[in-house]
Amino acid sequence: MVKGFCNAGRLEEACELFQAMKGQGFAPNVVAYFMLLEGICKHMSTRKALELLGEMDKVGRNCSPNVITYTFVIKSFCEKGQTIKASRILNRMEACQCVPNCIIVITLIMGLCVEGHVKEACKLIDRVTGHGVSNSDCYSSLVLALIRINKLDEVEKLFRKMLVNGAKPSAIACSTMIREICREGQVLDSFCLYNEIERMQYFSSIDTEIYSTLLVGLCQQSHSVEAMKLARLMLRKRIRLEAPYDEIIMEANVLTTL
Structure with a gap:
């Protein structure tokens, strides 16, 4: 009842x-x-x-x-726009030696950033890293949260800092970062970032649509040398162009030079 x-x-x-x-x-x-x-x-x-x-x-x-109960409550608080209150529940968890899981941390990071508490999100990461949640998971979540609130300058600095410090960003963080830089019209910068990530072998499960987006952008901005490099790499990796990108690329006459 x-x-x-x-x-x-x-x-x-x-x-x-x-x-x-x-x-x-x-x-x-x-x-x-x-x-x-x-x-x-x-x-x-x-x-x-x-x-x-x-x-x-x-x-x-x-x-x-238990952690399931706390996860549910924290998510509920965040959905109501009360992320600061939700973050204080971590004190209760610590008191009963209940370790927050990845879902709790990601939910809090996203909620804090969306509500304008970016500094609090960074403090949270310092607090929970190494206690059941990896450094890479935390900062990948912060990357996605900053992109969501259009802090593109900050997120690009953070992303490059992750690469320098060896904190492996998630596939979705890599894909989203490159896509957002492309949307800003900085396709060559996106390609350079792609090369940097590729060199570090962080692309194991990247969204294949990113390759098509990059290739189209390079062609449209007349970066033919870089476009041919990327096209050859796609052929080597057997990554197919997605519609409608294939028609755009053929019109640009890039693949005929390979």
């Missing part, structure tokens, strides 16, 4: 039923607590959610919040 009330958005009744169960001597299990917590996060205040987390801690036994 608790779940039914929660699903219907009748949280006051769900909470009353929950308290009545305890008053009758029934000890709610972790499933019941999680159902109520889910409803509170969805329909009520973050304060109520924190109060219920505190109650779960006091009850102990199998009802103590």
